[in-house]
Every structure is written in C-alpha cells, then in structure tokens.
Amino acid sequence: MESYPDLVREMRTAKRFAYAVFAAFVFAALPLYIFIFHLSALELSVALGPVFLTVAAIEMFSRWEYRMRRRHAYPHLLGYRLAAIHQFAQACHEAAGLLAQFLCPQAVVVAWLEEDGQELEPVAAYGMPEGWLPSAPRITLAARSMKEAVDRGRVLTKPSAEGDPWFAAAHPGACVVYVPLRSQDRPKGLLAIATSDSNHITKDHRLLSSLGMVLALALDNCRLYEGERASARRLQELNRMKSDFLITVSHELRTPLTSVRTAAEMLLEEEEKRDSGGIRARLARSIAKGANRLTALVADLVDVSREDEFAPRLELEPLPAQEMVSGAVALMNPLLAAKQQTLSVEIADPAPTVLVDRRRFEQVVLNLLSNAHRHTPAGGRLDVRISSRNDEAIIAVTDSGPGVVEEERELIFEPFFRGDRSGMGLGLAIAKSVVELHNGRIWVEDNPEGRGSTFFVALPRHVVKTPAVPASTTA
Incomplete structure (x- = not known):
C-alpha cells in the first residue's frame, strides 16, 4: 500500500x-x-x-x-x-490527522450536519488550541455562499479568516477553504481548512473535492453502522422483554388451567357414569379436551420464550386430514353455537393422508377456525374443505368476515401482529411455524364473492408404499 x-x-x-x-x-x-x-x-x-x-x-x-x-x-x-474504522468519532479524528499530513495546513476542522440540516457541529479538529473542540461553536447555513457550497458541492475559498467563528481567533492571518462533504448526492457535513496563501496543495480544488467525497462516504457508513448496531441492541432488548412477558403469562396461566382441567376431568368422569352420550357429557368432554390443549399451548409459549426459534420436536404419524379437522371442529362447536354460526365440512373422496404431528397440527386447524370464528359476525358461515392438488393435501378454511387487506397478508403471520387489535397476535404465527416444520405452506386469499377470506394450508401427501409380494415359484 x-x-x-x-x-x-x-x-x-x-x-x-x-x-x-x-x-x-x-x-x-x-x-x-x-x-x-x-x-x-x-x-x-x-x-x-x-x-x-x-x-x-x-x-x-x-x-x-x-x-x-x-x-x-x-x-x-x-x-x-x-x-x-466503524466508530464515527474515531473515524473523524483519524481523518483530521490524515488530512493534516496530506494538505500541510495550519488547522483542519471536520463538521457534521445536524438532523435538521441547518447547523454544522464540529466533530474533529487538528491544529486548534487544546480543549477547543468541546466548546466549539456551531455554524448555521444562513450565509448564502456557505449554503451554496454545502448544497451544491462547491469548494469555497475565503481570503481571510476574519469573522470566521472557528479560525478567526486561533489563525487570524490564514485563508480558509470550505470543502463540502456529500454522500449519496446529499449534503452531510463540511471540511474547513485554515491554510497559508502560499500552500499550493489546498489550491487544488479537484483534490479537495475527491477527499471530501471519500471522507463523506466513510463517515456516512460509520453513522449507518452505528445506527444498525443501535437497532440491533433495541431489538435484543425487545426480544428479552417479550421472553420475560411470555414466561410471566405462562406461569400465571398454569395455576388456573390446572384447576379447570382437574375440575373438567372430574365432571367428565361423573357424567360418563351417568350418561356417556348425553349433552352434558359431550360438553364436559370438550372442556377437558380444551383445557388439555391450553396446557400444551402454555408449554409452547414457554418454549417460544426460551428459544430464538420455535422448533419443537415432532412426533410424526400418517393421519387422514379429516381426523385433524374433526378434532378441531368438536372443540369449536360450543363457540360456534354461542354466536349462532354454521360450519360446513367438505372432504374430497378419497380423503388425503399426511404425515404430521397430530396434536400440533390439530392446533393449526384450531387456530385457523378460531381466527375465522372471531372475524365472522353472529349468524355467519364458516366452511372447511379438504382436497388434493398434485402431490399436496390442501385444507381451506373460509370465513364471511371483513377480509384481510392486501398490505397485511404477510404481516398477519408475524408474531405479535394484531391487525384488528384483538388477541395476542400469536395464533397465525404459531400456525405458520408448525406448517413450515411439516414442509408445508400457508397463505390467505380473498373470497371470489368479495366478502371474507380463505386461509389455505398445503402439506405434502403421504403415500403408503405396500411391499411387493414375491411371485410363488414352483419346483
């Protein structure tokens, strides 16, 4: 070099x-x-x-x-x-020292524009009195010549330092050269040089303009780097707060859930002895199953809070898609009846088989049905359709709610995004995580009729390979 x-x-x-x-x-x-x-x-x-x-x-x-x-x-x-160099202050001081070696001036000041773009703050200096930088005055771009130099990128030379707020006291006999610092075609700061009239290096405006462009780009990169570091620290802090919140909520939910589940199991045991096919037994069975599912969800919340990625261990088994849907529908029936909503299930013949974790994928279908139930008005209709397309099994959940605006179709699957300010914003995010763990896809589309939305889940079909029967041989 x-x-x-x-x-x-x-x-x-x-x-x-x-x-x-x-x-x-x-x-x-x-x-x-x-x-x-x-x-x-x-x-x-x-x-x-x-x-x-x-x-x-x-x-x-x-x-x-x-x-x-x-x-x-x-x-x-x-x-x-x-x-x-990635630190802005260190880069400014290093640049001031290098420019002093290159240009042989009496003094150098590097100034950076404030966010309002109207004031220049000195951030580094060379050849100035000791202790000058902390108390250095800021320069406003009120002067027409100064503003033109900064905005249009022109090198400005003043024959005397008289009246200059930076050099008038320390270098009264010097002439002053102002070099604009521009990055991405936008003004970023100013390089001020106090030099003698006999210094031919500082009269080379092409050299000064090139140095100004390189310096502006390097300092702007330092600013961007520090901004990204600050954003990363804020995101880490938010992630820590989210984890603490989830852990707190999970622990607070465990005690009442244990009481509900125990009471529901005791009630179910009594009702099955009395009338196992009665409506009270069916309701008690739904309560017990819902309490067990909530207990599993609370455990998942703890896992989410303790891990950077939600990647639980899956217990895969071949399962007809209609079994996943029937279990979730049974849990939703009391909620649907409370809002006088109707639910229809259409299953293709033959129903496709998929390789899934039964408990977790029932949770996906339940989250989709819960989301459709919440956004469908009282007396509305929900539809579930299971079909096959190429090598995929597709589950479609349709509601008659207000629909999803196009700008939010990707955001609704992000954790803690609440488009309508209801819920925690975790249902669809957990559904997407579980679907992707099964090498599947999930997306949303508007209904052709113009009202409501349809959520689709596509999973690879599981093909059971039957062993070939060896042909019998005769002696």
Whole structure:
C-alpha cells in the first residue's frame, strides 16, 4: 500500500535522478562542445538556452506528475485507512490527522450536519488550541455562499479568516477553504481548512473535492453502522422483554388451567357414569379436551420464550386430514353455537393422508377456525374443505368476515401482529411455524364473492408404499 511519505519520497527521488542525469550530460558534453566549436561568450549563452529550458521542463513535469499522483493517492489512502474504522468519532479524528499530513495546513476542522440540516457541529479538529473542540461553536447555513457550497458541492475559498467563528481567533492571518462533504448526492457535513496563501496543495480544488467525497462516504457508513448496531441492541432488548412477558403469562396461566382441567376431568368422569352420550357429557368432554390443549399451548409459549426459534420436536404419524379437522371442529362447536354460526365440512373422496404431528397440527386447524370464528359476525358461515392438488393435501378454511387487506397478508403471520387489535397476535404465527416444520405452506386469499377470506394450508401427501409380494415359484 502506497503511503503519503512514500509518494513524496518517490517524487523527490525521481526529480533528483532526472536532474543528475541531465547535469552529467551537460557537464560532459559542454566542454567538448566549446572546445570543438571555439564558442564565444555570446554563442555560449545562446547554447545554454536549451539547457535552461530543459531544466524548466523537468520542473514543470515533476510538479504536474506530483499533482496527478497526489489526486489519485491521497483519496485512495484516506478511504483505505477509514474503511477499517466503524466508530464515527474515531473515524473523524483519524481523518483530521490524515488530512493534516496530506494538505500541510495550519488547522483542519471536520463538521457534521445536524438532523435538521441547518447547523454544522464540529466533530474533529487538528491544529486548534487544546480543549477547543468541546466548546466549539456551531455554524448555521444562513450565509448564502456557505449554503451554496454545502448544497451544491462547491469548494469555497475565503481570503481571510476574519469573522470566521472557528479560525478567526486561533489563525487570524490564514485563508480558509470550505470543502463540502456529500454522500449519496446529499449534503452531510463540511471540511474547513485554515491554510497559508502560499500552500499550493489546498489550491487544488479537484483534490479537495475527491477527499471530501471519500471522507463523506466513510463517515456516512460509520453513522449507518452505528445506527444498525443501535437497532440491533433495541431489538435484543425487545426480544428479552417479550421472553420475560411470555414466561410471566405462562406461569400465571398454569395455576388456573390446572384447576379447570382437574375440575373438567372430574365432571367428565361423573357424567360418563351417568350418561356417556348425553349433552352434558359431550360438553364436559370438550372442556377437558380444551383445557388439555391450553396446557400444551402454555408449554409452547414457554418454549417460544426460551428459544430464538420455535422448533419443537415432532412426533410424526400418517393421519387422514379429516381426523385433524374433526378434532378441531368438536372443540369449536360450543363457540360456534354461542354466536349462532354454521360450519360446513367438505372432504374430497378419497380423503388425503399426511404425515404430521397430530396434536400440533390439530392446533393449526384450531387456530385457523378460531381466527375465522372471531372475524365472522353472529349468524355467519364458516366452511372447511379438504382436497388434493398434485402431490399436496390442501385444507381451506373460509370465513364471511371483513377480509384481510392486501398490505397485511404477510404481516398477519408475524408474531405479535394484531391487525384488528384483538388477541395476542400469536395464533397465525404459531400456525405458520408448525406448517413450515411439516414442509408445508400457508397463505390467505380473498373470497371470489368479495366478502371474507380463505386461509389455505398445503402439506405434502403421504403415500403408503405396500411391499411387493414375491411371485410363488414352483419346483
């Protein structure tokens, strides 16, 4: 990697070598030239004219080459040094020191625009009095020339530091150069340089503009990096709060659930002795089954709160899709009757078989039916249809509610998203997690009739392979 001292040293070495070669040639050839042609003083002065022109050409070419290499090397080195720094304050101080080496100024100040875009706050300085930066004044972009320099990206030069809020006291005899810092075609800050009038490096506006663009991009990246880090920390804190909340809720629910489940099992035992087919026995059976399912859900909530991903262990078994639906429908019947809703189940013939975890996938169907029941008005209709398409078994749950707006069709499957501000926002999220664990898909569509929505669950069909019967052989 080419550095600033290497560039200066190389240019000085090349210049000295050119002078040495030319001087050797002149001192070797000139005496011979005078001796052969017997030149007079006037003729000798005329003969030395090309020598002086050559010296001037070497000087001009070396300065031009130095300027070109400087325009390439300085921005490259500045970007390389700042690329490894992610802290904004550290990058600002490093940049101020590097620019002081490159430009040889009296002082350098790096300022960054506030969020309102109207005030420049000094964030790093070089060559200023000790303790100046913490109490440095901010500059407003009220001056037309200053605002034009920042907004349009033009380098602005002031012949005197008089009246300058940063350099007037520390460097009263200096001239001031303002270099705008722009990133993504937007103003980000300002690079202020106090320099002498004889400093030719700070008069190279192309070099200053290139340094300003590289510096602005590097500092803007630092700002973005720090913002992403802060967002990640906030998300971690929110995730921790969510986990604490779920654990608290789960523990608070366990005690009353245990009481409900115990009472329901005792009631079911008495009713089955009295009349196992009666309505009271069926209701007690639904209460007991619902209490057991809620207990399993509370355990899942604890798992969700303790793990970054909801990935329970599945106990897979071949199961006709209609069995999953019938168990969930039995649990929903009391709720449907309370709102005078009707539920129809249509099962294709033959009903497809899938490889699922029975308890967890009944929970998926129950969550979909519960969601449809909640959004369907009293007296409404719910439909469940089980069908096959290609190599998939498809379960469709249709409601007659208000439907799902297009902007929320993906969001409703995210944890804690509550489009209608009801529930905890976990039902559909858990359903999606369980479906994807079974290598399935879940999505929602609007009903063709224009009212309500249909939630689809697609699972790979399970094909039972029957072993081939070996053909009998005869002796």
